[in-house]
Amino acid sequence: MTTKPLPMRDVLLDRIWQAMGQDAKIFFVSADFGSPILDKIRADFPSRFVNVGIAEQNLINVSAGLALEGFTVFAYAIAPFITMRCYEQIRVSLALLSEVRPINVNLIGVGAGYSYVVSGPTHQCYEDLTLMRAMPNFQVFSPADHVTAGALFERCVSATGPKYLRFDAQVLPVIYEQTAPDLRLGFHVHRRGERVCLLATGYMLHTALRVAAQQGSEHDVGVIDLVDIARFDEDRLADELAGYQGLVSLEEGFSGRGGVDAMLFDFLARRKLPLTLLNLGVNGGYRFELGTRAELHEQVGIGPEAVQRRVAAFIQSLSH
């Protein structure tokens, strides 16, 4: 039986809606951003839902204040706005404050990478992983399908501290038919390979799986889904990478600007792992061209064809 793919946000919001009936501490705050499931929350829990309007700075501040009064807060907006419009509010009243107060605020950002395809760079989001992982106490989750997105609910309510959930705006194929990835591990191994491993997050996992399948048995590459960008199990990932010569990072964010690639450069250096890293992310600057997500990805070097070419060349370079 195959699972019907659903929007990440609706799956998590449905979990929240179900929980709000039993848990009077859950509060939902939106910056004038909706979803069909959010309509159920608005209708059924009007005293614990509030729309702050198009005002992300206030979204964060009000969420911090509610959390100080003991509520478990979900704050909800479009990804570039909930991260960048209000970054200092996040830093001061979530990251700094949570060092001395047990507050629980969960930021749900919808619109990872190019997922708002035709909306252009204002609504696309290629800097958020860099920015959110820059705060050392932030938890950052980047799911690749709706099953993973829904599984994040327990983590959100059970752990205090600030969290950022980076959701795709498109409906992505289901990866985890049977069971969600182990969030304590923070990553999931999809296939083991010989010389090169692709480590991808979010939408890019789908590209990685496709590219790995196309490499054929001659160059068997591994694939790992990185869900928890900030607090994955380092020992277990180091074990998993032992034996590979090369690691390829795949992210829907600018390459070489502090995102997952920087995290992995740091990880390899600290753990003294003898792997060469090829960091694949968005090349170049901001662009205004229209196209499908696949076309946009090819233009900036992260489409399946571009990744296929670059991975093949990487494998070649390692064998000399």
Place this chain on the structure above:
Amino acid sequence: MNSETLDLRAKAHWVWRETLAIHRRAPETRLASSLSAVEIFVALYYGGVLRFDASQPLAAHRDRCVISKGHGSICMYPILADLGFFSKDELLRVCHSGGFLGGIPDPVIPGYETVNGSLGHGLGVATGMALGLKRLDSDRQVFVVSGDGELHEGANWEAAMFASQHRLDNLNLVIDDNGISMLGYTDDIVSHHSLSERLTAFGWDCRRVDGHDVLAVQAGLLEMKATAAGKPKALIAKTLKGRGVPGLENAPLSHILNPKPELIDSLLEQLP
């Protein structure tokens, strides 16, 4: 504390002197903006306005006081020590290694609620607290002490709109309206014109007071606290930055000026 018998004016003068003495020992502290707010904090903490428990600073039954003008609240250090939030010995270690009373107060200090100093954050967070308390059916109130300069930050006005929309009449904004930000008079920089008219237009219930008449401030705060008419409330306290220090008082650059140590010594030598 018996607010009826306590001489608030004498207490305010004592806090003013202690604030000068702290600055004498720790010149990194912002003196001028701390002196404009002395009577506001004395009235809040000694005037029977705030309910608090120094032995349990975060007890649920407290009224919340968010001190948004972080740097300009060094006068809170002697107040909190005097009220038993922490040892008076700490006043000798302001800005020193091993102490916790910094140049800008942080919520590691018992009695401080939130992270401030970076300006314009307090009102928004306080608004969320006020909404939360309403939803919890609590009768506790939230006070915010803000400078007029930091009201240039737009997030304040997002919060002001939100607070009136949600009829947060448990939210009390106290503005230390000293009329000066870092580089001069706010009227010359970006004028607020009439803060009371602006806040009223945003749906707030506003009142004004002489911010250095501690009894008037106390009366204004008590009256504001007792008002619950479906509107957030503001008390605009007209004050002087650097009050009482020659050369500093109401000087356009008072925020970044430090009076000479000999001047502070001579002020402290005068009889209380």
